[in-house]
Amino acid sequence: MGVFWSRGYHATALPDLLRATKLSRGSLYAAFGDKHSLFLRALDCYIADAVTRMDIELDPRKDPVDGLRAYLAGYVERTSGAHGRRGCLVIATTMELAGRDADVNRRIASFFEVMEARVADALSRAKAAGRLADGVDPANAARILVCFVEGLRVISKTAPTGAITQAAADALLDRFIR
Amino acid sequence: MGVFWSRGYHATALPDLLRATKLSRGSLYAAFGDKHSLFLRALDCYIADAVTRMDIELDPRKDPVDGLRAYLAGYVERTSGAHGRRGCLVIATTMELAGRDADVNRRIASFFEVMEARVADALSRAKAAGRLADGVDPANAARILVCFVEGLRVISKTAPTGAITQAAADALLDRFIR
DNA sequence: TGATTTAAAGACCATTTGGTCTATATCTTT
C-alpha cells in the first residue's frame, strides 16, 4: 500500500512493488494476479483504515461535536509536515484513475458517500441536541466539511499546513455549532 | 493542454500528444524540447487561464461579495456533469507530481498562494465594507473557501455534483457574510 | 522556375513496462 500511496499507480513500477512486498516476481503474481488487482487491494486497505478511523471519531455514542472536532483535528494533523506532503491515496487515485477505471470509480464514489453520510449523521445528532447554529442544514454542512478536508489534503501537498489550518478548521466548525 | 488535462502526465503517451498537437514527432521535439517541457507549458497555460478568471471574478473594482459569489458559482458549474468528471489539471498534477518534480511544485504552490490571496483580499474588502459576519477572519475564511472549492473538484470526479453543491456553496458563503 | 528552407512521416533506438516461466534453493513433513 505504501508504495502506491507515495508514488501513485502509474508511477509505481514492478520493481518498486517487489522491493516493497519483499516478494519475488513469481510469488507476487501468484498471490495477487496482476498489478491492477494488487492496487485494488491496497486501495481497499487504505479505505478500510479511513472508515475505521471515522467510525471511532464519529462514534454515535460519543458527543457529536467532539466527534467532528476530532475528525477535523485528524485531517489537520494528516496535512501537516511530512504527512501532508505524502498526500492521500484516495485523492491521488481519484484524480489519476477515476473515470477511466470502473473498479476504482466504484470504490472511491462509495467512500466519499460513506464519509459524507457519517459527517451528516454526526451533524444531525448535533442538531437534535440543539448544538447547531440557526439555519444550518446537516446535509449542506456535511458536504462543506468533506470538501474542506479533501481540499486541505490537496493544498498541503505543496505547502504542508500548520497552525493556520487548525485555525481555519476551528473557524469553520465554529460557524456551524453553538 | 487538453490531453494532459484529461489523462494526466504519466498516462499521456507521445502518440496522444502527436494526435492532440497535430505535429509530427520531429516538429514536436523541435518546438518543445521534451515531454516534460511541453507539460510545463500546458500547466502554465491552465494556471494562467485560472488566474485570469479569478482576476475578473474578484476584480477589486467590483462588489467583493458578488465577486465571491461568482467565484463559487464558477466552481459549482465546473464541477457539474461532464465538466466535473474531467477534473482539474492543477489538482491532478498536484497529486501526481508535486513533491517529486520541483518545476511542477513551484508552479502549483504559487498558484494556490495566489488563489488564497485573491480570495482573502476580496474578504478583506468585504470586511471593510461591513459585509462580513461577526468574528470572521479573512485569512481563515479564505483558506476555508479555497479548500472547499478544491475539495469540490475532487469529489465531483466520481460523482459530478449538482443542485446540492450549489446549496452547499450558498450555505457556506452565508455563514461568512451578512 | 529553381534553390533553399521548413516541416511531415515514420523507421529506428535503447530502455522500461507489465507479465511468464524455468531452474534452483529453502522449507515442511513424515
Added chain:
DNA sequence: AAAGATATAGACCAAATGGTCTTTAAATCA
C-alpha cells in the same frame, strides 16, 4: 534423512515508452 511442496532469483518476452534521425514532401523566396 528423504520426499514433496513452496518460494526464490532472474532469464526471458512482447509491447510500449520517450527520444533521435533520415528521407521525403511542401512551402518559401529569389
